[in-house]
Amino acid sequence: MKTSRHSTLRAGLAAAAALAVLAGLAGIAYEQIGRYRAVRDFPAPGKMVDVGAGRRIQLDCRGTGSPTVVFEAGLSVDGSLSWSAVQPKVAAHTRACAYSRAGLMWSDPSNTPPGAAQAVHDLHAVLAKSGERGPFVLAGQSLGGLYALGFTHRFGAEVAGLVLVDPSHPEQVERVAHFMTESRSMRSRIGIALAPFGVLRAAAPVLLPESPHHSAQDMEAVRAFAPKSLRTQLAESDAADASLAEAKSFRDLGDRPLVVLTAMAPYTAAELRGMKITPEQGRQVQAIWKRMHEEMAAWSSRGRHLLVADAGHDIQLDRPQVVADAVLSVVDAVRSSSR
Template sequence: MRIILWSAAIVALAVLMGVVYEQAGRYRAARDFPAPGKMVDIGGRRIQLDCRGSGSPTVVFEAGLSADGSLSWSAVQPKIAAHTRACSYSRAGLMWSDPSEAPHSARQVAHDLHAALARAGEQGPYVLVGQSLGGLFATSFTRHFGAEVAGLVLVDPSHPDQVARVADFMTETRSLRSRIAVSLAWSGLLRAAAPSLLPQARNQTARDAQAIRAFAPKSLSTQLAESDATDATLAEAGTFRDLGNRPLVVLTAMAPYTETELRGMKITPAQGTQVQAIWKQLHEDEATWSSRGRQVLLQNAGHDIQFDDPDAVIDAVLSVVAAVRADLGAAPH
């Protein structure tokens, strides 16, 4: 009985220490990493919005399925802001932004972003830049607020048909380990594991990597919820594939999958080559969604092109900005 009591006491103490560690971590995150830009109230909750530079059109960045929020674009936004207005933001529940009680959907993301831009006093026309799943969030924004969207850049974007097209090679799985880790965020375990779960990306500053890890317990919970809603997001986005004659650039990552990526997808290198060929074809299709769409293949970039080859993203964005200005007869400033 004495052994049982001592064991229970040790467990209780460990849990208490973990809770204190997590609460202290949340306090330090807010203190050490204040939100860049401003916190915009969109009706009882706030969205973090970071707008820099001046000029028209305004470039708006939409992150992919990650914990990075607005920091997904840290290697790209400053150089775009030297040429025109450039805004990045964190979706509800990511990094500094307050969570939303609404179900995750592309429509909800579009309305959150539109409300944040409007209440912050930002004005179109917009050039939307979306990476991975953020590409479909960008096209969904165009669906709901098309009059304000003048052009798009899709950075290794998701495609509505991607799951069906690769079903013969791989089955989508969602890690039980990740789900357990997120459920134990209150205990400090997820915060302790953040450095291994969220390694510093190429062309990412150490401070940005530290900030992302500091908010990991909150952001990874949102990322998991967004992942769970992916099938519904793909289905919703698939009902809109007409971008008219807006200038559009689709960037496709063509670097061979790494061993880590192949293990994560549970496929062989040969199957990886076939999956990548399908990915290229899907992007060819997305480029046809606009009569002025074009695809650019990047042989040395992986999925996170904005970090692997930021100059390619910058060049694509500025080319669309120039096309929009030509269309509108707009001066840079």
């Protein structure tokens, strides 16, 4: 009788293992088909630029004129599409380029660690390889603002002006540490680990719901590339502390025209829950954020600080005309200086 029970248990475990293997193989096939369809159904806007070592970076440049505006996205999964509402407005007046960092959307991943140094190196390479020449006006949002500062620190002769859109500040973590403690979800890491089995692709509609700021076509593209982009986003988030520390020396912008935009819409209930703070603490954090941006505007003798009362952190999506106007004001200042 005992032997029979053991045989039944072994048979059950074997069947479960076989089902798990079949499910895993089905998931792998689902993910591979999804990757193929993503490339087939959503071709990269602009062009793919070979930056060496067999890697290609997506670059989308439009319009004509000088200086050339280069957009740097924040810690997001939509790459160059983060600027889809702003780029056409700017491209009507001058050359405007948006790109997707390594591992985001269409761009190939990099073998070097993510972060400011890697982003700056890739951006310089993709601009040079594609024949785009300065002077450049850099427009960076959130963490992308620090990357824009890093580019200016490393290749300052090519940068004529900057627009920082609700940018990260090098000391932001320590200044708000007594209000919140940053946490990186284990669920995100598990999801990334299971991405080769199609888990993230299947969950993409839930993880990345419809947005009023993106077209249906763009949202489909973002979801199609989500398994790759979400992995990169997590890696960049893990490297954020190092990027912030490195940026502490990027505070001298000389007399370059500079605009710093600060989002001043009250934090939503969802944002407060995510930060694990009360509405009153949210107001205090926002006041600290505003003061940090005032400091950043003073890093140039021609810096301006503008508050955007009705926009959240993604000002380029909430109020694209405000961002476009800020960019074009810097473009005009650069043109006036060169006459």
